[in-house]
Every structure is written in structure tokens, then in C-alpha cells.
Amino acid sequence: MSDQKFFANIERFIANATPHLALPEGLDERITQCNSTYAVRFGVKLRGRIYSFEGWRSVHSEHIEPAKGGIRYAPDANMDEVEALAALMSLKCALVNVPFGGSKGALRINPSDWSEDELERITRRFTQELARRDLIHPGRNVPAPDMGTSEREMAWIADEYRKTGRADAMNVNACVTGKPVARGGIEGRVEATGRGVQYAVRAYLAHPEMPAVSGQKTVEGLSVVVQGFGNVGYHAAKFLAEDGAKIVGIVEHDAAIFTAEGLDVEAVAAHRRATGSIGGFAGAETVPSAEGLTHMAADILIPAAKEAAITEANCEDVNYKLIVEAANGPVTAAAEDCLGRRGIHILPDLFVNAGGVVVSYFEWVKNITHIPFGLMERRQKIANGLSMVNALEQVSGHTLAEELRASIARDTQEIDLVRSGLEEIMTRAFNEIATQKQALPDANLRTAAYAVSIARIADYYRAIGL
Numbered sequence: 001m002s003d004q005k006f007f008a009n010i011e012r013f014i015a016n017a018t019p020h021l022a023l024p025e026g027l028d029e030r031i032t033q034c035n036s037t038y039a040v041r042f043g044v045k046l047r048g049r050i051y052s053f054e055g056w057r058s059v060h061s062e063h064i065e066p067a068k069g070g071i072r073y074a075p076d077a078n079m080d081e082v083e084a085l086a087a088l089m090s091l092k093c094a095l096v097n098v099p100f101g102g103s104k105g106a107l108r109i110n111p112s113d114w115s116e117d118e119l120e121r122i123t124r125r126f127t128q129e130l131a132r133r134d135l136i137h138p139g140r141n142v143p144a145p146d147m148g149t150s151e152r153e154m155a156w157i158a159d160e161y162r163k164t165g166r167a168d169a170m171n172v173n174a175c176v177t178g179k180p181v182a183r184g185g186i187e188g189r190v191e192a193t194g195r196g197v198q199y200a201v202r203a204y205l206a207h208p209e210m211p212a213v214s215g216q217k218t219v220e221g222l223s224v225v226v227q228g229f230g231n232v233g234y235h236a237a238k239f240l241a242e243d244g245a246k247i248v249g250i251v252e253h254d255a256a257i258f259t260a261e262g263l264d265v266e267a268v269a270a271h272r273r274a275t276g277s278i279g280g281f282a283g284a285e286t287v288p289s290a291e292g293l294t295h296m297a298a299d300i301l302i303p304a305a306k307e308a309a310i311t312e313a314n315c316e317d318v319n320y321k322l323i324v325e326a327a328n329g330p331v332t333a334a335a336e337d338c339l340g341r342r343g344i345h346i347l348p349d350l351f352v353n354a355g356g357v358v359v360s361y362f363e364w365v366k367n368i369t370h371i372p373f374g375l376m377e378r379r380q381k382i383a384n385g386l387s388m389v390n391a392l393e394q395v396s397g398h399t400l401a402e403e404l405r406a407s408i409a410r411d412t413q414e415i416d417l418v419r420s421g422l423e424e425i426m427t428r429a430f431n432e433i434a435t436q437k438q439a440l441p442d443a444n445l446r447t448a449a450y451a452v453s454i455a456r457i458a459d460y461y462r463a464i465g466l
């Protein structure tokens with residue numbers, strides 16, 4: 001087959017999985033289609049004239065509400081992409097078993113064309129448009145950051161939404177996740193997707209049924225190329241390097257840099273902040289971006305930029321043992337066939353990048369309950385830890401250091417609870433994929449992951465009698 005549009009790829013991946021499931025006739029079609037997609041054009045007066053903008057919010061599935069999914073700002077955003085990303089959100093939430101349906105939004109805009117003040121006005125206007133149709137709503141539809149957006153845009157959305165008065169004041173903060181901590185967000189959300197990539201790689205390599213990569217069952221010493229050095233790519237590179245991986249290449253939209261010695265991720269980030277590009281980083285070879293994915297063979301590729309990074313056009317020329325899909329849809333269905341024939345394994349997007357939505361769920365729960373995340377668990381852990389210290393002191397007759405007591409309190413901070421909760425969910429999800437894969441020996445990991453997700457969504461539809 002040849003490369004198709006993004007949504008057609010998702011349809012193909014779903015169609016690969018459904019024959020393995022005993023679904024009632026027609027349910028596969030219901031699960032595949034997007035329920036609704038709202039397209040909006042609006043004007044904002046800027047620089048003395050009116051500029052028109054086009055955006056979308058697609059609800060793939062409301063089998064559980066709220067529907068959840070990011071808002072992307074990109075100059076080439078389009079409806080097909082938004083619908084595909086919304087479908088992936090439904091599948092992702094079902095895979096990691098967080099109680100959300102799937103949604104996604106986008107605005108066709110190049111954020112670097114506009115000043116911060118202008119972006120704020122555009123974002124606030126887009127928020128009004130979506131809020132009027134409950135496409136932002138704490139109980140119906142909850143956006144989050146994606147490409148080109150960050151906690152800054154989420155804070156503007158939350159503030160504008162509050163002003164609309166469309167949700168009761170008690171729940172208004174839960175209308176969007178990925179907010180700054182000071183504005184109702186949660187520790188660890190900014191790093192969450194990259195952190196999830198780290199846990200995904202750990203879970204894959206540690207699993208006894210999964211093949212070793214270059215003889216390794218941990219990432220220590222493995223060479224890694226990362227495409228896209230934004231939120232997800234930067235954090236994934238940073239955390240994998242902390243686990244001992246060697247980041248031998250980073251590919252950005254304007255340049256790619258390589259060194260077999262391994263890059264210092266923080267130094268590259270500082271160089272980009274100072275110069276605006278990763279290109280020209282001292283101690284590394286700079287090559288054109290278009291040659292980045294095929295420039296160097298490495299153990300692992302982490303595509304963390306956009307969909308369709310690996311297509312029919314370059315799938316014969318990429319030389320990696322494992323592709324870890326941190327971006328959504330980076331490998332097309334046609335390229336997947338080609339990589340499969342070449343023995344290259346793929347860890348699929350709906351699993352790999354689920355860390356963002358998992359921690360968004362923690363944030364949303366914190367917002368609707370008004371209880372700081374993990375407060376109960378933290379109190380219990382501190383109580384348990386301190387009672388152990390007291391017991392030890394009694395038995396030993398020695399006074400244990402205050403430092404120990406302080407460290408017990410430190411180890412139970414929100415960030416630790418977020419990380420341990422995320423790791424547990426990612427590991428459990430991978431084990432479910434691996435178990436499904438054992439039942440379907442000829443299927444790849446993506447088909448196994450889709451089968452887990454679709455079976456879970458189907459169970460829900462069956463339960464409500466559809």
C-alpha cells in the first residue's frame with residue numbers, strides 16, 4: 001500500500017485489530033468514526049486590521065465524558081489531522097484506562113508570526129468560540145497542550161473560560177489541563193509525556209517476552225536519535241540520558257546535529273535558547289534537517305515532532321532497531337509494513353505518549369475534588385514512615401537523624417506521587433499489550449495495543465446496550 005492521509009492510517013490500524021475481536025457487527029465502524037467535528041473561522045483585530053483564523057475541535061468519542069485531547073497550533077493544521085488525533089485520544093485513554101473519551105483541536109497558525117500579546121488575544125477568542133458549544137467544559141470536553149501550545153495558552157484558556165460563566169465556579173478550573181501549577185495545574189505535567197516515554201522504554205526492555213536491543217534489556221549504553229526537540233522530545237532525551245542512553249543525534253525542523261560521543265541534552269537546549277537553533281552546536285556535526293533521520297544508524301529512534309515522519313519514501317533508508325513513537329502518528333501504515341519486513345520494531349504512539357493524558361487525569365481529579373493530589377496517600381505514607389522511625393528509635397535506643405524524618409516528608413511530595421502513579425500505569429498498560437501480543441503471535445505491538453483499547457471501548461458500548 002502507499003501512504004494515505006492520517007485518518008486513513010488510523011482506520012487501517014483499527015482494521016488490523018478488529019478481526020481479532022468478537023465485536024457485534026457494525027461496532028467497529030462506530031468505534032472508528034469521529035462523532036462530530038466543529039470547524040470555526042473567526043476574526044481578531046490586530047495591527048490595525050482584521051485577521052481571520054481557522055480552527056477545529058473534533059470529538060471522536062463521548063463513550064465516557066469528558067472527552068479529552070490537546071489543542072495544536074500549527075501552520076499546516078487541518079481537519080483530517082484533527083480527526084485522526086481525536087481518534088488516537090480515544091484509543092490512548094482506553095489503553096491506559098483513564099476515564100475519558102477522545103477529542104482534539106487545532107488552530108491553523110504559526111505561533112512565531114505573532115507576539116505574545118497577539119497570541120493571547122487570538123487564544124482567548126478561540127476559547128470563546130469553543131466554549132459557546134461546550135467544546136471546552138469541565139465535564140464534557142477538556143483540552144490540554146499539544147504542538148505549539150504550552151501551559152501559557154492553557155492559563156489563558158482557563159481564565160477566558162472562567163469569564164464565560166458557563167460552568168459552576170467550583171469546577172471551572174477543570175475545564176483544561178496542563179495549566180501552570182500556580183493556576184491549578186499539577187507538578188510534573190510539563191515533563192509528563194517525556195517521562196512517560198522513559199517509562200515506556202523501561203517497560204518494553206524489561207519485559208521477558210520482548211527482544212533485547214543490541215543485547216541490552218535496559219537503555220544503558222544504547223544510542224538514541226530524537227526528532228523534535230520541543231516539550232516531548234527534550235524531556236524524553238533528558239530522561240533517557242539520565243537512564244544511561246547516549247543521545248547521538250537530534251533532528252529539528254531547521255537542522256540536525258550528530259555526535260557518536262553523545263550530546264549533552266541541557267547544553268543543546270541552552271544553545272537553542274541562545275541562538276534560536278540546535279544547528280552549529282559545538283562538538284557535533286550539523287547536517288540539513290531533511291537528512292536527519294537517515295544520517296546515522298542508531299539503536300533507537302524517538303520521533304517526537306509530527307505525524308508521517310517515516311513514510312514509504314524513507315522507510316528503506318532508516319537504520320534503527322527500535323522506533324519509539326513519542327509523536328502521534330509518526331510512522332504511516334505503509335511505512336510500518338516496510339519496517340516490519342526489515343525487522344525494525346515499533347513501540348506505538350497510543351502507548352508511548354500516554355503520559356500526558358495520564359497526568360492530565362491526575363490534574364483534572366485534583367481540580368474537581370479540590371484536594372491536593374495524593375494528599376491522603378501522602379499523609380498515610382508520612383505517618384507510616386514516622387511510626388517506623390519511632391519504632392526503630394525505641395528498639396535501638398538511639399535517636400535517628402532529623403534528616404531521615406525530613407526525607408520521609410520529601411519523598412512523598414506531589415511530584416513523586418505523580419511520577420510513581422504514572423510509572424505504575426505505563427507498566428501495567430505495557431504488560432497488557434504484551435499479554436495481548438502473546439495471544440496474537442503474528443500481530444505487531446501496535447495491533448496488540450489497538451486490540452486492548454478497542455476491546456475496552458467495546459465493553460463499554462455493550463454495557464450501555466448499543
Ligand SMILES: NC(=O)c1ccc[n+]([C@@H]2O[C@H](COP(=O)([O-])OP(=O)(O)OC[C@H]3O[C@@H](n4cnc5c(N)ncnc54)[C@H](O)[C@@H]3O)[C@@H](O)[C@H]2O)c1
Nearest residue numbers: 146147148193228229230231232252253305327328353356
Ligand atoms: N505535549 C504533550 O503533552 C503531548 C502529549 C502526547 C503527544 N504529543 C505529541 O508529541 C509531538 C510533539 O509535541 P510537543 O508538545 O513536544 O510539541 P512542541 O511544539 O513542544 O515541539 C515540537 C518540536 O518539533 C519540532 N519540529 C516540527 N517539525 C519538525 C520536523 N519536520 N522535523 C524535526 N522537528 C520538527 C519543532 O520545531 C518543535 O521543537 C506531537 O505529535 C504531539 O501530538 C504531545
